[in-house]
Amino acid sequence: MPPASQTSMIAIFTDLDGTLIDFDNYSSELARPYVHRLIKLGYLVIFCSSKTFAEQRVLQEEIDIEMPCIVENGSAIIAPPGFWNPEFVDFDVVDGWQRIVLGKPAAEIRQRLRRVECKFGESLHGFSSMMTEDIASVTGLDIGSARRAQNREYSETLSAKLPQDVWESLDSAFEYEGLKCLPGGRFHTVIDSQSDKGAAIRKFGELWKAQSSEPLISFGLGDSENDQELLENVDWPHLVKRPNGSWAGLSGRRIERVNGVGPKGWVKVAEQLLSKAKPEATV
Ligand SMILES: [Mg+2]
Incomplete structure (x- = not known):
């Protein structure tokens, strides 16, 4: 696992239900302080789920963050004002947010x-x-x-x-x-049929490359079959446990199976990342 570096950008693409938030009560409480610390260290924490932008935005507000997100299973990439540079990336603007549509209406x-x-x-x-x-x-x-x-x-x-x-x-x-x-x-x-979480992550990577010379290193976290493409398209894929204590039957040699259910597993991966990162005071 690489440390955070000033010469590369680390993006954490994460599923929400059953991964960052609790499967049963939808709570983000456990992961919330870790999301904050990671963002403070300069990581991108990018929600990538079947949820709509309105749903993801409510969760972002609850955590008090503004980050790009991938909505409706990879159907659009939506980023806060100023994230994409219009000189290199095409987008439209909806309520101030930069929207790149990938799927059918x-x-x-x-x-x-x-x-x-x-x-x-x-x-x-x-x-x-x-x-x-x-x-x-x-x-x-x-x-x-x-x-x-x-x-x-x-x-x-x-x-x-x-x-x-x-x-x-x-x-x-x-x-x-x-x-x-x-x-x-x-x-x-x-x-x-052309949209999926993985295609959206690939698109995000292409757009990032178009506007930044900083290499993008990607982490992925998911919990279900619906995260197969997400995990296939990141450098460091992680699968957390489902509420019944088992891992979804995903294929892929590189997938690290995290010993923790949902957000408990998410936090373990965040702790690993934070332990490799530079001290916050020096950033
Ligand atoms: Mg899920």
């Missing part, structure tokens, strides 16, 4: 999803077609959080509970529509 995703549902013969219970109260009930989120989870810009969350072989049988129908359906910790998510 949600309206198009939903239209294509309806055709998949027609073939399947029943609804897959997309969040956008549900009452916000029902989303709150199935997720355990409060109404405000459920609304933010519902308002997706580039993807759709499906709350249908189906056996895995049935989900797999739908893969070709999604593929035909230019979509893919990803299993998450609780729900499935449908996105543009």
Whole structure:
């Protein structure tokens, strides 16, 4: 594990649910002080999850940080004002934040999803077609959080509970529509077939290279199958344990399996990084 260096930038790409935040109560309390210390030392802590920008921003505000983030499973990269240099990177600006869109808009995703549902013969219970109260009930989120989870810009969350072989049988129908359906910790998510967390991380790396001579060293943390591409596209991939104490069955020789459930594992990786870093006072 390399130390933080003034000649390279270290970016920590992290999943949220079940990784940085607790799977059951969504709390960021455990990881919060470590996120602060890492950022103070000059690291980038980049959320990379299926959550929307509104959801990720609330979490950033809760932790009191402003950082680039990868939203809706790699569908867009959104960075705080001034992060990207317009001379080298193309972006549009939404509420002051710099947005780089990589996926299809949600309206198009939903239209294509309806055709998949027609073939399947029943609804897959997309969040956008549900009452916000029902989303709150199935997720355990409060109404405000459920609304933010519902308002997706580039993807759709499906709350249908189906056996895995049935989900797999739908893969070709999604593929035909230019979509893919990803299993998450609780729900499935449908996105543009070209988008994934790994593609967004690669894009981030390309853009970074375009505007900075500082090499980017990347760390990754995830907990589920949905993090396969995230972990494949970082230099130092880490898999934390799931709430049942096991590791998700991901492939990849280089993946370091961290002996800690969710945020407890996250903190262990942060402690390792901080122990290699320069003392804060000298930064
Ligand atoms: Mg997760």
